[in-house]
Each structure stands twice: as structure tokens, then as C-alpha cells.
Amino acid sequence: INRFDYDGDYGTVLNRFLIQAAIGYPITVHGTGGQTRAFIHIQDSVRRIELAIEDAPKAGERVKIFNQMT
Numbered sequence: 001i002n003r004f005d006y007d008g009d010y011g012t013v014l015n016r017f018l019i020q021a022a023i024g025y026p027i028t029v030h031g032t033g034g035q036t037r038a039f040i041h042i043q044d045s046v047r048r049i050e051l052a053i054e055d056a057p058k059a060g061e062r063v064k065i066f067n068q069m070t
Contacts, residue, residue, distance in 0.1 A: 014045055 020027050057063055 012040065012045070014040075014042065 017027050019025075052064070055064070
């Protein structure tokens, strides 16, 4: 089973914004909004998802884990 992290601890801000928008919850900034760690450009995130779909595991294969920063 795969997972889609949308929380402030494990999920990306994009994931959280998508979930909030989907359920009609106001899009909120996590914490103070002063986060300074690396951010991933939306085009890079979309490309990562595209690559994962193109190389999806076959039936019976193990799920491949992708790190968003690599």
C-alpha cells in the first residue's frame, strides 16, 4: 500500500494545499510561514510523479520509494 503524506511533518506544502483545497478547507501556512529549508519547484514535483507513473512496479514487485529531494 502506498501513502500520500499531506501533513506538516511528512508531507510537502503542495500536498497539504491540494488536500485542503479538495476538502474546501482554507489553505493555511504551516507554523510562522518563515520556513527556510529547500523548496521543490512545482514542475520538478510534477515530473517526479510522471516518472513514478511511467516506471510503476509490476504486479508482485515491491513498491519503489522516491525521495522528493533526489
